[in-house]
Amino acid sequence: MKKMKEVSLQYISQGKTPDEHLKNIEEVCKSGGKWIQLRLKDVDIATYLNTAVQCRNICDHYEAIMIINDNVGVAKAAMADGVHLGLNDTNPLEARKILGNNFIIGGTANTLEDCKQHIDSGVDYIGLGPFRHTTTKKKLSPILGLDGYQEILSELQDQNLKIPIVGIGGITENDISDIIKTGIHGIAVSGMLTDKKDLKEKIKNIKSYSLG
Template sequence: MVLTQPRPGCGRALEPVVAECVAAGADAIQLRDKTADSRALVATVARLRAITEPAGAVLIVNDRLDVALAAGADGVHLGPDDLPLAAARDIAPPPFLIGYSADDPDDARRAAADGADYLGVGAVFGTRSKPGLADEAIGPGQVRAVREASRLPCLGIGGITPGNAASVFATGAGVAVLSAVMAAPDPSTVVQQLLRSAR
């Protein structure tokens, strides 16, 4: 899963960058934009959906269940400070996907019981994409523990690069990546490198 930022580091617009990532093999995109208003987010989802849907890639919206539903995204990713997971599941029945952030096995089991479809687990190696997590590295072993406790598909997130992704894939989880892709001069090459490390 590639998480987006409004202005990719390569200097090109978001839409062509997402198209290149999907063409390179990314099978999920998460729209992450903490500053745009609802109208702008809905418009962005529509543009990205025109890229992801024909390619068979999943489009997730970060935090905003209302935007995800209104714009026809495939799902939403929620955190502990967002709408409660069980309430979101009541509003958006399957096949709409609901992801949840959890780095603790007990939280993971609760999320599974409340209807999560997958979990984002991290920060695996620490991250500067989210305030306060630069020194919070849970490590691949905790990703495995969360995956085994929840019995849900899991994506390790936080500080993941082509150089360390293999250790996350080895836990049976996938990876979700923001900075390594969005800050790269050639995002599609990074996606290809990440996928090669899964083999």
Template sequence: MNKSLALAHFQTSFQFITHQNERFSYLEGAYLALIGGCDWVQLRMKGATDEEVEPIARKLKLACEGAGATFILDDRVELVKKLQIDGVHLGKNDMPVDEARKLLGDEFIIGGTANTFDDIRRLHEQGADYIGCGPFRYTTTKEKLSPVLGIEGYHQIIEQMRENKISLPMVAIGGLTPDDIDPLADLGIGVAMSGTILNAENPVTMTRQIHDKCFGLFMENLNHYFENQ
């Protein structure tokens, strides 16, 4: 996956973050999301060893390549380099972005987790390519949650970014539903989901609906842009 191309439509890409439940394994959930049209997948297996993650990452890398989707691995910088995965997502307690950049170089995508504007400023200074900001609301798919932001929290953060002339692609994370897509899109923020997909009666159909809604908003914004030129 070309880094520039992946980031160019970052905020219009519906992102799926893997999780396992009583119905689906990490790999099964990701496959269903890809079948539904998801074009950005993050493999997140907190608590697993590299030996447990690597075989799953290898299979998912092939699946993402076949689907034309961007593949991001959570946390494991060395494994990203070894397997030549598209990029890595780094949590607040993971390796610093600038250190990861030294190991990976400029061709890999590096994203970071933020909960406050100060987090975003730090990630921007360290050279992050994108931000996963949240949680939007309470979620059971992640332990040790930072304070919940809600839509007002995102409004405040976006305003602070504008005031400080910081421009970074951003997706909201944490407890999102399809109803949250429009208000976040109005702020220029994309969405990443996990439980909404995996807990749906039909995960493929749910993924397709979310993907189509995100793409429709992208086309609508594109039309507005050209109309105002």
């Protein structure tokens, strides 16, 4: 059964090495994070899979949801809970055929048309962004900001299209209050939770907002 209840706060892993990713993931889980997306770039498939298996163990220990970024094969082999697909990655319909109905499938969107395409493809949630400039992506889509979020979410509501929308891309803690007023379901963050002091308190504070 899909576990979507913690979609409101997602941590997208960060680190200079796979070991740093795992260290940061464990710190977030230990501090109360319940939704982890393992996002490794520029590594070979064996390294990705080995890291994913270790991430699975960490997430199991802390009862956290584990999502793999981009790679459907690694998600299936590591027994992840789901996969998050970018606009140029595997089509969600194809991913569903490979992974089955019990996997969570998320998709990245930047426009209303992207959102509608993902909804037609049967994704479980949409990562909408970027909210503002972020250094975690080399090829950045146009910045949306609050106005962009409001416009897209209003259009989806007008067309009676319902799906959890997760804000992503350069979000800071000070942004959350305004973001949730747009009707956003949750947020996905990376730098905000990576290698931070008082992480437990920070996660508690973020979750105290009316996300979801």
